[in-house]
Amino acid sequence: MRKPFVAGNWKMHGSKASILSLVTGLNAKADQLGDVDVAVCPPAIYIDYTKRALSNDVIALGAQNMAVEPVQGAYTGENSVEMLKDCACDYVILGHSERRAIYGETDAEIAQKVKVALSAKVTPILCVGETLQERESGVMESVIAGQLDAVLDVVGIEAFTDIVIAYEPVWAIGTGVTASPAQAQEVHAFIRGKLAALNSAVADKVIIQYGGSVKPDNAKELFGQADIDGGLIGGASLNADDFIAICKAAG
Numbered sequence: 708m709r710k711p712f713v714a715g716n717w718k719m720h721g722s723k724a725s726i727l728s729l730v731t732g733l734n735a736k737a738d739q740l741g742d743v744d745v746a747v748c749p750p751a752i753y754i755d756y757t758k759r760a761l762s763n764d765v766i767a768l769g770a771q772n773m774a775v776e777p778v779q780g781a782y783t784g785e786n787s788v789e790m791l792k793d794c795a796c797d798y799v800i801l802g803h804s805e806r807r808a809i810y811g812e813t814d815a816e817i818a819q820k821v822k823v824a825l826s827a828k829v830t831p832i833l834c835v836g837e838t839l840q841e842r843e844s845g846v847m848e849s850v851i852a853g854q855l856d857a858v859l860d861v862v863g864i865e866a867f868t869d870i871v872i873a874y875e876p877v878w879a880i881g882t883g884v885t886a887s888p889a890q891a892q893e894v895h896a897f898i899r900g901k902l903a904a905l906n907s908a909v910a911d912k913v914i915i916q917y918g919g920s921v922k923p924d925n926a927k928e929l930f931g932q933a934d935i936d937g938g939l940i941g942g943a944s945l946n947a948d949d950f951i952a953i954c955k956a957a958g
């Protein structure tokens with residue numbers, strides 16, 4: 708039985724004032740969270756501030772990205788995995804579609820980042836997903852398979868026991884258009900099946916989150932699907948009541 712996992716990706720949102728307000732709201736309701744793992748992923752500059760504001764031990768921390776270089780050095784503007792650990796991050800989102808599309812991150816670079824995170828025992832939340840054009844032109848499965856294969860080639864199937872996968876159809880991110888529970892389940896089953904072909908025990912264990920316009924009113928049905936083990940939440944994670952409601956829907 709897989710324990711659901713919900714993570715809030717705050718993206719490039721917030722200020723000290725708004726984060727204090729958000730975290731105060733999360734602290735107030737943290738005891739209502741059920742049997743679900745929960746994390747929030749603030750902008751890097753606010754990770755430590757968020758850590759200090761969190762007064763519960765059930766909400767973990769994650770980062771939204773990290774350097775591919777494994778050790779610190781002359782890499783202006785980057786944050787190493789050890790720095791993330793030093794700031795209490797248990798997770799790091801890697802390969803988010805915004806990093807792929809806006810900043811040109813490649814499958815190969817993302818795979819190296821996954822390897823670096825794993826070697827430091829920080830859990831990667833590996834994002835995969837297709838654009839609308841890829842879905843409509845019938846290459847959705849090969850796109851997602853390619854994104855997974857790039858990582859499998861570098862770290863191997865056994866490493867996926869320590870990797871969280873987030874399936875995020877690009878067309879559903881921040882658009883208010885959610886994949887239907889059936890559409891999402893179909894892709895989650897494809898991902899799990901692909902891993903199962905390599906190692907069924909690993910595939911049974913791996914957490915596969917859904918991300919893309921998850922809200923309190925659609926979370927329960929999405930999370931009720933057999934292969935959906937929680938969510939990676941963008942916009943709705945910026946509202947404490949909404950985020951807690953989504954987490955409760957997974958628990």
Ligand SMILES: O=C[C@H](O)COP(=O)(O)O
Pocket residue numbers: 716803875879880881882883918919920921939940941942943
């Ligand atoms: O990382 C989170 C996803 O990109 C989903 O964002 P969203 O919930 O705002 O659609």
